[in-house]
Amino acid sequence: MTTAQHPAALAATHLKRLATGELSDPHALLGPHPAADGTTVRVLRPLADRVRLTAPSGEPLAELAHLGEGVFAGLLPDTAVPDYRVRVHYGSEVYAYDDPYRFGPTPGELDLHLIREGRHEQLWRVLGARVREHEWGRGTSAGTAFAVWAPRARAVRVIGDFNHWDGRTHPMRSLGAAGVWELFVPGVTDGCRYKYEILTPDGRWIQKADPLATSAEPAPGTASVVHRSRHTWSDDAWMARRGARTADRSAMSVYEVHLGSWRPGLGYRELATELPAYAKALGFTHVELMPVAEHPFGGSWGYQVTSYYAPAAGLGGPDDFRALVDALHRAGIGVIVDWVPAHFPRDEWALARFDGAALYEHPDPRRGEHPDWGTLVFDHGRPEVRNFLVANAVYWCEEFHVDGLRVDAVASMLYLDYSRPDGAWLPNVYGGRENLEAVEFLQEMNATVSRRCPGTVTVAEESTAWDGVTRRTDSGGLGFDLKWNMGWMHDSLSYMAQDPVHRQYHHHGLTFPMVYAYAEHHTLPISHDEVVHGKGSLLAKMPGDRWQQLANLRAFLSFMWAFPGKQLLFMGQEFAQDTEWSHVRGPDWSLLRDGAHGAVRDLVRDLNRHYLDDPALWSLDTRPEGFSWIDADAAQDNVYSFVRHGEDGESLVCVFHFQPTVRRDFPLALPEAGHWSEVLNTDATRYGGSGVTNPGRLHAVAEPLQGLPARASVVLPPLGGAWFRKQ
Template sequence: MTPRRPSRNPAPPAEQAAKGAQAAPPQAAPAKRPPAKGPVAPDTRAPLPQSAPLPAAPAGTPPQPRTSAESTTPAPRLDAADRGRLLAGEHHDPHGLLGAHPVDGTAGTAGTAGGLAVRVLRPYATGVAVVAEGRRTELHDEGDGLFSAVLPGLTAVPDYRLHVSYPDGASVEADDPYRFLPALGELDLHLIGEGRHEELWKALGAEPMVHQGVAGTRFTVWAPNARGVRLVGAFNYWDGASGLPLRSLGSTGVWELFVPGLGEGELYKFEVVGPDGGRSMRADPMARRTQCPPETASIVTASHYTWQDEEWMAHRGDRPVHEAPFSVYEVHLPSWRPGLTYRELAVELPKYVKELGFTHVELMPVSEHPFTPSWGYQVTSYYAPTARLGSPDDFRFLVDALHRAGVGVIVDWVPAHFPKDDWALARFDGTPLYEHPDPRRAEHPDWGTLEFDYGRTEVRNFLVANAVYWCQEFHIDGLRVDAVASMLYLDYSREGGEWLPNEHGGRENYDAVGFLQEMNATVYRRCPGVVTIAEESTAWEGVTRPTDSGGLGFGLKWNMGWMHDSLVYVSKEPVHRKYHHNEMTFSMVYAYSENYVLPISHDEVVHGKSSLVTKMPGDWWQRRANQRAYLGYMWAHPGKQLLFMGQEFAQGSEWSEAHGPEWWLTSDDYHSAGDHRGMQALVAELNRVYTATPPLWERDTDPRGFQWSLGDGAEDNVFAFLRYDAQGAPLLAVSNFCPVVREDFRLWVPEDAAAEWAEVLNTDEARFGGSDVRNAEPVKTTPDGIRLTLPPLATVWLRPA
């Protein structure tokens, strides 16, 4: 993985308005503060129109009977410590102090009558009344925004409402959030505590729902070491003092509050008070939608998308991926066509990928991230597609469109590290929570980020459920897991004394191993047809071995060794290539140790590495010919293929996330557009022939599917090998990495393979920009093999005629 720049830290202090969210207007004094946008609608059976102040009671509403405050008694006095913690937002059980609770005549303050004690916290209000069972009762002002009274004659809690008045004469009527029972079930809490909640996003975060007959949103957050948690948002002008306190649900560390009337579209954060009393305004770790960066608030959301990819989902797993054609076009969505939204991309991307014949697209990370130049590899909201391109349902629309075009979707997933922004995951509850508590395990030395604590069950659950979430909620067909090597080794990029050995004194991170095994096993069990792919750059044994055999359980692994060695070879001048011949043949020594993908990814065309065509030696014609020959060799080599955008038309410049591919190179207005279109035509033909030719993919992981025809042709810069399908039908691939035509070149083939061979692909064809040297007629097999004409800097594929 390419080192990423550390993300910036734009979080504001907790007492200020959250960046990008609706801030409170300036006030002369608290008493003059505008009425908070109350957390309920006038009609609790219908969600409040979002981002609009709560209206007062409708004009013409008949006055209700009133009971003066003097005719009631205050509720029993709060304990001073409880009162202080409640007002400071540090109470673990605000529902025990607020809301309605039966009292008898002997309980609490002397002289308190029996009935129902109601207490409300409404800072900045001038008065609060309870409307219950046809009567209205004014509450006593206890100071500091607390109001209370005992409603005589009531023994059970009715469906009461609150009438709140403010200094400017405005008033709102709303349901009381503190009259509701917990909206999270015991089974959910048990599974969270065990770290086994495989649909965690349905238990934590913001969930619009109907609870006890009332529409609203349940807010839940895991913060086990917090003194207290309050909900703040646009509905209360981002004021922590008037935030809604959540209750702690026991030893699980989960805090919960059901807020009637709040619905989709509301902006919110959590004000978290840490063990030391420090306060921070935090985005929801489980937010399924966020503001567009640089704004950082979370947004209440629910999906209303209707999928139309039933056929694709039903059959995507019919053939195991390692026995199927699998060629991948890697895409950075924001820069592929800069300025396009998810829905606009859904019109152009499926068509383009289909025309080029790729079976899959791989999307660089789409989870929300604050720092655009990180390309998505510094994630702050693991459950939210980036808002830069649209809503979560808009992203579903894009995936659906790709599926309906017959294209699978892989996304980059980044569980190796996360940024230090103090509004996100770092020290979330005032302590190291998602990160490891030991700094030697928490700090990532390369990227200025933090590493997850894979040994903590709740953290593993957060990540495992996230992998399932993308596959289940967005119909993703594969996860490419970023930077696996940095997870597996405790000494990754660390010097002696900077890392802590495991219990056996070794450098293996057993916690990370266990996490990866659990993630892979869970995804494969829950999401049939999905493949997981490891970016793992070392010789760790068993990356693609099943977990029940002690492996990590990935379906495929990026072959970084092949990528490095082959690029070294093709970057050399042809006269020097004979000295590097083994750079190309060495891959077959280990080709069947794992299930491999051959990646020419974004990492190979950035940071001074130059584009693929620019890596090649020679003049412009030779560079393009070298690239064509290389791609022909790559597509024929055992393993799956991956090519980064822009390389399919021989872009000469490095990729820039600010500008994306140089599409103008293929436009009619560019004088050399034909050169670039020729490369596009070759990639499309490679994919067409590849997909239709089982010898090229059916035995990718089976040594019986490969045989050298010429592996020692160093002096001629020639490689030739045979690929076989499950029935033994062959394909002969020959690559000439020398800029001269080789006439009557003899190659060995099995005597019983075929009597005649015909070209099915030649990268030197004129339509691809080549010199059009061909084997026009079928080539006959002779006792000493076959004799071919090899075009200059070209790859030729032949099959039995």
């Protein structure tokens, strides 16, 4: 081993800035650098007693001299840099490591260009923490490449388990105009916790979790976690079939689930055993998962996201979540995840004021703060922020094979005056209330996901009459595949809440949604929002005694499944949960010991079975020729009747009687004479009803009625729905 020969001196100011972490390019001073008579190597190790360079085998190469401020340097005689390691002595303790400052940057020039433009569709492959092998000129070294966007930072350091959370030893370098800071740290692998230390423009050091971390520390911890996926997918057949589907021409019956409370105590791996079997047994085509991105506060139900690229750590790791999606696909169940690109919480360790000032959020509080939720609003007009979100949408579809995104709070994004009084909102450049930047973001997100991930579906939770939510982006629409039909939900639940004696005065609550049914492509949502915050359960909304409540609920569900649009039902409502949802307790599964509640679940199973088997209920969902009224005006009878038509030319006649009386010899108009049969009746005894049904065959005679060519005499059950098909 040689003793360092006249190591190149550094100015005192450089030494000081290295020690305080205030250099934007520490690589310019640290690591190996050509010298006139060899190679100078500098190492930053505050508090070290001795620093040496060795070969990978441990053979000594050079002893480094202390220049001051924890900076050690030495001169290697060879101008070709050898493969060296750094050996540091702290008293009797000795640590050996590979030098991070001998490696070039991992993001390429094209990556940085795309980031500046806001067009990097796989942003997670550049930013964040990526376990990889890095080429350094004479071979490769394994480690983790850290990269973070912090354009206003004066300096950035990475801290974590690998450096005892002391950022002085790992300052990062700025890559210029893109605002990206990076550092490759050899030897760091998955499972290591980390954060970034950022020096703000006003001279404060703040610690932040990684915005693009793919794994997070379980609460109450707030660190990011290095992760490399080892999951092997087994859903090739599913993914191949998915690309051939279109949402508007496909069956879609969705079971909405809050994973943390569906079966409290189960993680992703346990849920992968139970949830697919349950959803499949009930005939649902999809599950919709309330937000699964990391959200340390469980009471937010996932709607206050702190780590957009990491599945919630409380239920397991990223590969555990992959296993759940994989299991659902193997069971033939699609996966839609709730996605929250409108706003994020103010937690000081997460996205808020990330590099010392507004970065991900809009800097003007009239646009950057949400008055209702106490959250911060994304700056959708900033290219890098838009890129962060668009890439995130792609990330969930590509990396986790999810089949769709339900986009939360779209209305709050579209309107600049959403929940803001006069004078508290900032108009757009034309003086209007439309958020033009958010519109462009949503269009870009939908177009990008559609192009990159064929067969995926995007669903808007949008509660206003904004035109073109589900119109294609190239025709000026937002580009969603489906929109939650909030009008149908409000009108139908309002009608069902009425005592039957008063329903005739609210009759058009169930018919009015047909006025706008084809303005958009709709999902009919009975979601978690309708069974929390004092609203009670779906069952509790129904009037009457318990028998009438259950009968009303069964009739309502049959109406919902028959009405144009895909349907969504929140967990617990499939067996008539009788109390509102609690994210702590979850559904009251003990109710299934009561036969009446089990019978409602049987009805939901059979509704889904008939729905999947009958294209009349879904193949023309978005086209007027798929639906026709038989009688929309029987208000005094509390009766509704209509026909659903399928692409195959077959029809299904649906009749609903929302009075607690039996109507015998009811004249029902039908589209054809001949023999008809009742294929479903919610008053059947197997569903907990009184058994008022139409057994056997019905004979429809060729006598015109209500504009149709045939009629039959049927019995209408009390508070029941009945479906009929021609034999």
